[in-house]
Amino acid sequence: MFRLSALYRYPLKSCMGESLQQARFDELGMSGDRRWMLVDEASGRFYSQRALPQMSQLSVLWKGDGVTLSAPGLGSLDVPVPVDEEANLRGITIWRDTFRVPDAGEEAARWVSALVGKPTRLVHVPKERARWLPSGYGASEDRVGFADGFPLLLIGQSSLDDLSGKVGRPLEMLRFRPNLVVTGAEAFAEDGWKRIRIGGVELRVLKPCSRCIMTTIDPATGERSADREPMTTLKTYREREGDIWFGQNLVSDGPGVVEVGMEVEVLE
Structure with a gap:
């Protein structure tokens, strides 16, 4: 069984993440996220x-x-x-x-x-x-606030564990700034998901997230990794057509509330 193991909100784009036990969803994704x-x-x-x-x-x-x-x-x-x-x-x-x-x-x-x-x-x-989503993604009514392109980001905990093992040291999930973290699935299982449900909220998985230099910044200190990790390692096995993928971008369908510990059901 897959479960929601963590929730994060970033009220201001590129600020510290705020760990939540419960989050409400509205027309732009997680309420208060990157507004x-x-x-x-x-x-x-x-x-x-x-x-x-x-x-x-x-x-x-x-x-x-x-x-x-x-x-x-x-x-x-x-x-x-x-x-x-x-x-x-x-x-x-x-x-x-x-x-x-x-x-x-x-x-x-x-x-x-x-x-x-x-x-x-x-x-x-x-x-x-709010802005429209990038051309070719989502439905005509889907909107996004100040996030780079999509309202929500999901990462599987096993995917981070797999990357940490290859890098050779534990990596903080907040380096990757997800909103939703899921446990119980195999590493990178989220790559194959198209629709999921958490509680009463359905979400559509639109595209993989292309990663950048921000992942090399230690969220605790603000210092960049001298060895350019985890990008150096990600490039060896997560690069596709010049982009380095880690995590999945999503949109939510309608309002609702999700809580840490809820089951994550893969619908498609």
Whole structure:
């Protein structure tokens, strides 16, 4: 029997992961997941750990009506969800998508600029302004917030165990930033799944997740691995047509609640 062994939420794109026992799903996937983001003040281009490893030390607690930011040396700051009105919108770019979303204001901007070390803005995406999925994937109504391309990521615990064995040391699951972790399946069994059900929530598996340099950042310290692991090892057996695959991207069908310990049923 397969079971859901862990749940993680990342309220702000590229921030610390938040371990959950229960999670609610809405139109954009896991409620509160990657609805906030840091952008360059001048260009509106998004920031992530790829360029700013110190973002791994940014803790963001989601509270529904806002978030609490905290980081070493900066204390904490409560930031309410900004008002979605024309005067408050900022043009931003994430990968190939350029659109306008509410800005969280001057106090938040000063705080995140101190973290990043240059003028930075904090922005929020309401569901009405969410992006469509990449062309060719999902259904016409599927949307995503500030995640790279898809709302959810699933990884099998056995897949990580297999990789850790090949690397020769235990690897932290949070290096790979999944939302859902499943136990009981063989390594990389998730590669063959198309639809699953957890509790009353059905999810569609859309495509493998292509991995990048972020997996080499230690989630506890923000430091990059000198040996470029686990990418060095993944490249030896998980590379397909120039991409390195680890984990599966999903979307959820309809609202619902899932809890750690629930059975994961493979429907297709």
